[in-house]
Amino acid sequence: MDNNSTLRPELVWIDGRCYRFGDSGVWSKDRGTAVYQEESMYLEDDYDSDEDSASEEFDVQPYNGRFKHTFYLAKPFFPFVIGTKGSTRKRLETETSTSIQIPKLGQNGDIVLVGPTRQKVILARQRIDNLIKTSRKKLHYTHFISIPTNCESVQNGFQKFKESVLAANEPMRGVEEEIFQNPKKMHLTIGMLVLVDSIEREEAVRALEHCKENIIAPAILKNGPLLLTVQGVDYMNDDPAEVNVLYAKVYSKDNVLQEIADQISDYFFDIGFLRKDADKVNLHITLMNTKFRIPEDERRGAKRETFDATKILKAHKDTKFGEFMLSTIHISQLHSQSSNGYYEITGSIIC
Structure with a gap:
């Protein structure tokens, strides 16, 4: 990874908001082994250095003439804080004048920061966050x-x-029964989450209650x-003859559902559990998806065969699927199925 790009990532402005363009890599499929690179060490100026306000957020206590802060971090994140041969931790410790204690390999536990001043300890915590x-x-x-x-x-x-669609007089390329959604799993997605352990899952449930x-x-x-x-129906690319996902559109009076979804998405993004690819949630119900042709354990990176949705879009542009009252919102587990x-x-x- 280029050192300059990690120290000063590309800034992208979208609808008045500034986003850092980060690395889009993923972990190894083997969850027990982290594939990671050196992480960016942001400059001190990136953070609020007001000691009083930060002390209210982080519990920093006097400790043998120094200052100490203890906090929980899920085990899968330890390799990212340690870095290759401990290089990331050493750099953090040097730049913040703190010591960073991390549980041993394979163990759960808290991160302990010890430094000469409250501000140094708070800075280390902010950089780790x-x-x-x-x-x-x-x-x-x-x-x-x-x-x-x-x-x-x-x-x-x-x-x-x-x-x-399946009874159409003329065949449509790529349209077959296996690419249709399971009706029992029909849903709207407000946002995708990464919750790595039971504590994060509990925090996410509390966040939903807050919302x-x-x-x-x-x-x-x-x-x-x-x-x-x-x-009505729509699709997720710019060519109706080469579609991977066809979806139904959802409406509410005065666009209230959109406002609710956007605010929930923003809140989960702010607390670090949700990734955002756009400023607004794309409210849709998947009807057809070419990934359904592929077994779940083979979908990552697999090549997908598109289908021609031109006639479907024309025939069903105003089709009404039904109405329902908003009654529940869930945090759902991917790749799962309940008894119902x-x-x-x-x-x-x-x-």
Whole structure:
């Protein structure tokens, strides 16, 4: 990795927000072995150096004439803090004048920072936090925030759509039954998550409860129960004859659902669990996806055969699949299936 690019990553401005363009690599499929590179060490000026405000956020205590801060970090992130042959930890320690104690290989535990001043300890913690945000991008998604849309009316509408497409008089390239969604798993995705252990999963569930109290409940109090209408189809690329994903669109009065989804996405992004590829959540219900042709354990990096959706888009541009009331939002486990056919639930809220 080029040292200049890691020290000063490319800044991209989107709709008035600034994003750092980080590495898009991923961990090895073997979760026990981390494939990592040297992480960027940001400059001290990147952080708020106000000791009083930072001390309120981080519990820094006097310790044998120095200062100490202890915090939990999930074990999969230890290799990123240590670096190749300990180089990342040594650099952090040198630049912040602290010592960084990390549990031994294979063990869980807390990170302990010890330094000469509160400010140095806080700086070390801030740099580790930003290091983890960057490192999380290297891990595979484990969960997602979902709104189940597998109610009876939408499932019935989907089944009629599927039968119509498969019964078309003229064949459409690549269109076959195996690329259609499982109706029991129909859902809206608000955001993809990386939750590496039980503690992070518990934190994510608490974050969803926070969103209920501070985002969802106020919106429903103001606008009333939220009726969602599933109508029309669209696709995720720029050529209707070369489509991988075809989806149904979702509408709500005064665009309230979009506002709720965007605020939930922003909150989970701010606490470090969610990655954002765009400023707004793309609210959609997948109807057809070419990855369904490929076994789940072979999908990563596999070449996909597109299908021609031109006639489907024309025939079903205004097709109404159904309506339902927003009632629950879940943190769902990827690549899972519960007894009712939907994804396994890590946590959920009633709206």
